[in-house]
Amino acid sequence: SQKIEQNSEALNIQEGKTATLTCNYTNYSPAYLQWYRQDPGRGPVFLLLIRENEKEKRKERLKVTFDTTLKQSLFHITASQPADSATYLCALDNYGQNFVFGPGTRLSVLP
Amino acid sequence: EPEVTQTPSHQVTQMGQEVILRCVPISNHLYFYWYRQILGQKVEFLVSFYNNEISEKSEIFDDQFSVERPDGSNFTLKIRSTKLEDSAMYFCASSASLKTSDTQYFGPGTRLTVL
Numbered sequence: 179s180q181k182i183e184q185n186s187e188a189l190n191i192q193e194g195k196t197a198t199l200t201c202n203y204t205n206y207s208p209a210y211l212q213w214y215r216q217d218p219g220r221g222p223v224f225l226l227l228i229r230e231n232e233k234e235k236r237k238e239r240l241k242v243t244f245d246t247t248l249k250q251s252l253f254h255i256t257a258s259q260p261a262d263s264a265t266y267l268c269a270l271d272n273y274g275q276n277f278v279f280g281p282g283t284r285l286s287v288l289p
Numbered sequence: 290e291p292e293v294t295q296t297p298s299h300q301v302t303q304m305g306q307e308v309i310l311r312c313v314p315i316s317n318h319l320y321f322y323w324y325r326q327i328l329g330q331k332v333e334f335l336v337s338f339y340n341n342e343i344s345e346k347s348e349i350f351d352d353q354f355s356v357e358r359p360d361g362s363n364f365t366l367k368i369r370s371t372k373l374e375d376s377a378m379y380f381c382a383s384s385a386s387l388k389t390s391d392t393q394y395f396g397p398g399t400r401l402t403v404l
Contacts, residue, residue, distance in 0.1 A: 210390050221293075221380045221395030222332060229390070267332065275345050276322075277393070279332040 180205040182280040184268060190286045191258055199253040199283045201268035208270040211244055211251050212277065216265045222279075225266075226253075258287045291315045293396035295381050301402045302371055310366045310399045312381030321364045322382040322393060323356065325349070332380065338364065339387060371403045 185200040201211070209230050214222035228235045228244045228251065235242045241254040255262050265284045269277040294313045302308050314321050323335040337344040338356050353369045364383075368375055378400050382393040 212392075216332075219378075219398070219400075221382075221398050223395065224392045227390065227392070269332075271390075274388070276334045276337060276347075278334065281331045 180278075182206070182268065182270060182278060184266075184280040184283045186283060187281070188284040188286065190288060193258060193260060193287055193289050195258055197255040197258050197262070197285055197287070199266050199285065201251040201253070201280055203249050203270055203280075206249075206270050206272070206278070208272070209274065210271040211242075212269045212271075213240075213242055213251075213253050214267040214269060214279075216267055216282065218265075222267055255285075258285075260287045260289050263287050291394075293381055293383055293394050295379075295396040295399050297399060298397065299400045299402070301404065304373055304403055305370050308368050308371055308401065310368075310379050310381075310401070312364045312366075312396055313362050314364055314381065314383030315394055316362070318383035318385050318394075320344070320384045320387045321356075321358070322384075323366045324380045324382065324395075325377040326380065326398075327374075327377045335366075337387065344387060368401075371401075373403050376401055376403045 181204040183202045212227045213225045216222045226242045228242045239256045243252045263286050265282040267282045268280045272278045296311045321338045326332045336346040336350045355367045378398040380398045381396040384391045384393045
């Protein structure tokens with residue numbers, strides 16, 4: 179069956195450290211993968227998109243990798259700040275028709 | 290920066306009643322979507338809409354749901370006879386194209402509570 183998993187439901191790290199979030203999928207062949215940020219009671223906010231032929235994408239303190247062999251994407255936030263505390267969602271392209279979201283990882287950056 | 294807006298922010302209704310959730314997508318976008326998120330669960334795709342018709346819908350989007358673009362700016366989701374399990378956050382999104390390589394911009398959501 180198709181499945182999207184994101185590492186631990188919650189992740190706590192110290193301010194200034196690098197947060198690494200994982201997204202693993204089974205029985206999908208996404209051409210694109212997106213990462214979103216969601217704050218409590220709010221809609222998802224797009225952060226980054228990476229294509230299947232791209233290994234890595236960066237935007238400011240954010241970095242995303244995409245390994246189609248491992249069926250995994252890693253999302254890194256360097257020099258993390260308390261303001262980065264939120265739930266981070268990965269979303270897979272579902273055969274070009276829509277996106278399927280993972281369950282999310284709740285990140286807490288502790289001062 | 291342009292944004293997607295949704296009204297109301299919170300809707301409380303009795304089971305069996307009809308509700309209409311409203312969205313104003315970004316003005317130059319042509320593709321519109323509805324998602325829902327049950328409390329503590331993942332965001333789930335409901336339906337996509339383009340050129341006044343449904344492009345795609347999920348298994349969740351059954352006959353009790355309908356969408357409409359009644360004028361040039363609004364996009365609505367109607368739930369005909371609400372059930373307790375319809376309680377969720379409903380998010381509207383829009384994009385410039387239907388390609389999944391294009392960014393979808395989400396609204397703030399409507400929290401629907403069915404009693």
